[in-house]
Amino acid sequence: MSFELARALLRSGAVSDEALTEAIGTSLADRIPLIRALLATGALQPERLDAELARGEVPKVSSLLPDFAAVARLPADLCQRLLAVPLGRDRSTDAMLVAVADPFSEHASMEIARCLGTRTRQVQASLGEIELALSMLTWAQSPSLLPEAADSDGDRPTEPSPPPSISNIALAKQHLETAMDRDDLIDRLMGACHALAERVCVFVVKRDAVVGHACLLGDSSRFKGLTISRAEIASGFLARALSDDQVHVGDTPRVLDPFLGTSDDAMAVTARVEGRAVLLVVVGGIDDPQRAREELETLSIAAGEGLASLLRMRRPSTLTPPG
Secondary structure: OOHHHHHHHHHHOOOOHHHHHHHHHHHHHHOOOHHHHHHHOOOOOHHHHHHHHOOOOOOEOOOOOOOHHHHHOOOOOHHHHHOEEEEEEOOOOOOEEEEEOOOOOOHHHHHHHHHHOOOEEEEEOOHHHHHHHHHHHHHHOOHHHOOOOOOOOOOOOOOOOOOOOOOOHHHHHHHHHOOOOHHHHHHHHHHHHHOOEEEEEEEEEOOOEEEEEEEEOOOHHHHOOOEEEOOOOOOOHHHHHHHOOOOEEEEOOHHHHHHHOOOOEEEEEEEEEOOEEEEEEEEEEEOOHHHHHHHHHHHHHHHHHHHHHHHHOOOHHHOOOOO
C-alpha cells in the first residue's frame, strides 16, 4: 500500500481522516491497492482521484500499449496487483518504461525492475488507461499462449477463450495516431487488434508482394519475412482487402495456417497512406465478429493516419521498405 499517496491525499484535503482510515483498512484486509480501496469505499470519485494522482511529479502518458514480451516474464498477477504496466524500452536510456497509476511511490516500478533484472523509469497514466491496458494483458498473460506450454499431464493445453474486446476504441485510435515510428505504430496496432482477436499477423505491403513483419502467436521468427506474392493472392479475401479500404472475411489462406490456425475464418484489413495500402493486417480467433469488423476498420483508418503523419514529419525510412 502507498503511504506516500495517503499522506498526499491528506495534505491536499482530498479525503478526511475517517474516509482514508476506512480505505486503508479495506486495502489491507482485501489485499488490494489503496487506489482501488479509495474507490470501493467511496472515499473519492474517479474524476477526483485522477486529479489527485495527476499531482505526482513524474512524466504523464495519455495512452498505453503493454510490452507483451516483458509482461510474459512477470508473475501472472503482478501488473494487476501493482496497477502498473511495462511499456517497452526508453530509447534514450534503455530503461524499461513502466506506467503506474500511483505516481507517489516507486514500489511498483522497483518490483518490476527486480523481476525483469533491468532498470526502469516510471511514468504516470490515469486509472482508466491503466485498467484498459490491464484488460489487454488479462488474456495475454495466460500460460497457454506459450507455444510450448503443456498441462500437468504433458498434454497440450486446451485453447484459451478469446481476449476481451477493446473497451475504449477512441483511446486505441489516439494511441495509434501518436506513434513515434512505423515499428512503434505496428506494435501498438497489434496490441489493439489483440484485444479483438486471438491471433494477429501484420504484413508490410510492397509493390509485388506482402512481407510478414510480426505476428502474435505462432512461430513469429518463421513469420517475419514470410513473402506472399501478388500473384499468389490474386483472388480471395486478401486480394479484396488490398484493393479497397473495407474489412474482408474469408477462409484462412493455407500459408498462414501455422500462424492463424485452420479452424477459424479470418478478417483482413489494410492501413493506407494517400490511398495506397501500406500495411495488411490479418486476424483470426474472433469472439465478436460484428464488433471486430467495425473496430478493425476504425483501427485501420487510425493506423493509416498515423503513418501519414510520420511521412509528413519527413521520416520516409520508417514507412515502407524499398521494393
